[in-house]
Amino acid sequence: MPQDQRIAIPSPGFGLGLRPVHYPDFLARPQPVEWLEIISENYMVPGGRPMATLDRIRADYPIVMHGVSLSIGSDEPLDRTYLSALKALADRVDPLWISDHLCWTGINAHNSHDLLPLPYDAPTLQCVVDNIGRVQDYLGRRILIENPSSYVSFRASDRSEWDFLAEMAERADCLLLLDVNNIYVSARNHGFDPLDYLSGLPAGRIQQIHLAGHSDMGDYVIDTHDAAVCDAVWDLYARAIAMVGPVATMIERDDDIPPLAALLSELERARKLAQAALEPVGG
Amino acid sequence: MADALYAIQQRFLAAIMGEDADAEALIVDDARVGAARRIGIYRNNYRASLTGVLADHFERLHAYLGDAQFGHIADAYVKAHPSTTRNLRYYGAALPGFIAHHFPEDGELAELARLDWALRHAFDALDASPLDAGAIGMLGEQWVGASLALHPSARLLTMHHNSAALWSALDAGEAPPAVAVLAAPVDVLVWRSGLQPHFRSLAAVEAATLVRIGRGASFADISAHLVNEVEEATAMETLAALLARWLADGVLILADQAAAVT
Numbered sequence: 001m002p003q004d005q006r007i008a009i010p011s012p013g014f015g016l017g018l019r020p021v022h023y024p025d026f027l028a029r030p031q032p033v034e035w036l037e038i039i040s041e042n043y044m045v046p047g048g049r050p051m052a053t054l055d056r057i058r059a060d061y062p063i064v065m066h067g068v069s070l071s072i073g074s075d076e077p078l079d080r081t082y083l084s085a086l087k088a089l090a091d092r093v094d095p096l097w098i099s100d101h102l103c104w105t106g107i108n109a110h111n112s113h114d115l116l117p118l119p120y121d122a123p124t125l126q127c128v129v130d131n132i133g134r135v136q137d138y139l140g141r142r143i144l145i146e147n148p149s150s151y152v153s154f155r156a157s158d159r160s161e162w163d164f165l166a167e168m169a170e171r172a173d174c175l176l177l178l179d180v181n182n183i184y185v186s187a188r189n190h191g192f193d194p195l196d197y198l199s200g201l202p203a204g205r206i207q208q209i210h211l212a213g214h215s216d217m218g219d220y221v222i223d224t225h226d227a228a229v230c231d232a233v234w235d236l237y238a239r240a241i242a243m244v245g246p247v248a249t250m251i252e253r254d255d256d257i258p259p260l261a262a263l264l265s266e267l268e269r270a271r272k273l274a275q276a277a278l279e280p281v282g283g
Numbered sequence: 284m285a286d287a288l289y290a291i292q293q294r295f296l297a298a299i300m301g302e303d304a305d306a307e308a309l310i311v312d313d314a315r316v317g318a319a320r321r322i323g324i325y326r327n328n329y330r331a332s333l334t335g336v337l338a339d340h341f342e343r344l345h346a347y348l349g350d351a352q353f354g355h356i357a358d359a360y361v362k363a364h365p366s367t368t369r370n371l372r373y374y375g376a377a378l379p380g381f382i383a384h385h386f387p388e389d390g391e392l393a394e395l396a397r398l399d400w401a402l403r404h405a406f407d408a409l410d411a412s413p414l415d416a417g418a419i420g421m422l423g424e425q426w427v428g429a430s431l432a433l434h435p436s437a438r439l440l441t442m443h444h445n446s447a448a449l450w451s452a453l454d455a456g457e458a459p460p461a462v463a464v465l466a467a468p469v470d471v472l473v474w475r476s477g478l479q480p481h482f483r484s485l486a487a488v489e490a491a492t493l494v495r496i497g498r499g500a501s502f503a504d505i506s507a508h509l510v511n512e513v514e515e516a517t518a519m520e521t522l523a524a525l526l527a528r529w530l531a532d533g534v535l536i537l538a539d540q541a542a543a544v545t
């Protein structure tokens with residue numbers, strides 16, 4: 001990775017995605033995580049148990065907000081209603097940071113509820129950079145943009161995803177959320193070298209890392225977040241930490257969610273790997 | 284010139300949401316997976332996430348119908364109702380009406396769907412401080428004339444079938460009773476008490492009174508109305524019992540609080 005200046009804030013440590021099945025664990029006793037990530041949309045509701053629980057857990061843990069519906073790459077005006085709900089949630093939560101994905105989720109008032117890939121070309125880059133600027137102005141802070149998993153490449157693309165992300169981050173002056181599993185999934189689906197991807201990103205803008213599991217279909221891989229992190233992704237994570245330095249890292253699990261203890265032990269593996277990756281070579 | 288991004292996105296989304304539309308020409312083809320299968324992954328994700336969220340929102344209807352029949356209805360609904368909501372939480376609002384339209388002979392299905400949806404609404408509806416004995420005491424003489432409202436979580440549903448009993452049996456994991464048409468329609472109150480959604484069937488007098496409260500009636504208004512209908516002592520006794528229950532359940536708020544939060 002280019003050894004550029006560090007714009008990302010120092011790592012607050014290791015975290016997990018907060019999921020409702022684990023509410024009782026977090027409410028009952030302190031858990032060994034330095035922060036928690038919420039899916040913003042799950043708390044863009046008026047009240048009741050989600051908001052009450054969030055307030056209680058927020059009193060004990062720093063929180064980062066991770067959105068799935070910003071649709072930063074849609075070629076149409078941003079959804080002001082969504083943005084104002086996002087800002088209201090940020091005002092309530094006072095998150096460490098706010099993230100969403102390099103993707104689009106819908107167009108013309110129709111929504112796929114999926115992180116759809118973009119063509120990587122100059123007009124799309126302009127659209128994304130402009131939209132990130134508008135969002136950052138509105139929220140009054142830099143946002144993090146995450147690399148997505150994808151299953152198609154557009155014929156219109158004329159550059160790699162990492163080149164697109166690198167130029168986007170510089171031009172929009174935003175931060176990056178590096179999903180190591182997504183790099184692995186997309187590398188398998190599109191046939192690129194994950195290390196080319198890692199070394200093409202501006203390391204100083206990477207503020208968070210996601211780790212997750214996927215479903216290997218043989219010919220292709222689907223980003224399902226329903227399994228443990230695989231060995232190839234752990235290896236890639238160690239490479240990423242060695243290149244970038246300490247970065248806030250968490251495990252994403254959205255389906256077939258195990259007891260909290262299982263995720264904490266996976267997170268322990270991340271802590272150990274990161275520690276080993278940061279030790280000076282040759283001691 | 285290459286397609287504008289907007290045109291690419293419209294075409295790609297149409298291909299995901301409907302099976303007829305084609306977007307393969309936009310995609311790099313390959314011998315290993317192929318453009319058609321690659322788009323198919325997104326098409327499948329879309330259908331699976333929407334039918335999945337319907338199964339989640341309409342949990343008891345799903346249990347009643349079973350996977351196959353519920354899946355069939357959910358697929359048809361997703362085809363007929365492409366998502367136009369940004370937050371998946373709000374997808375499925377039209378399912379009860381869709382079912383009523385397609386299964387007019389099986390009225391209990393739409394009623395179960397309405398009850399599931401109302402309970403989902405109650406779960407995360409707006410917070411508001413319900414009236415309790417202490418709050419009424421603070422109001423003093425203003426209480427009887429104060430305009431009332433139902434808690435933002437509250438909904439009244441009219442049932443023509445024993446759907447409330449079906450729901451409760453399904454919730455308890457028991458075999459539901461046989462479907463029966465009620466001798467007279469019964470209203471059900473759905474609301475949230477603390478953080479927990481609840482529902483209960485209402486006698487006609489309570490339902491009618493709650494409808495009036497929903498329109499902003501005061502305690503004086505509902506008393507006057509009831510006294511017109513039944514003998515005064517009975518009316519006052521009935522109202523005292525109803526009020527005690529509403530206060531215990533957290534069903535009422537002051538109308539000016541409702542105005543402040545909406």
Ligand SMILES: [Fe+2]
Binds near residue numbers: 146179182210252
């Ligand atoms: Fe991720």
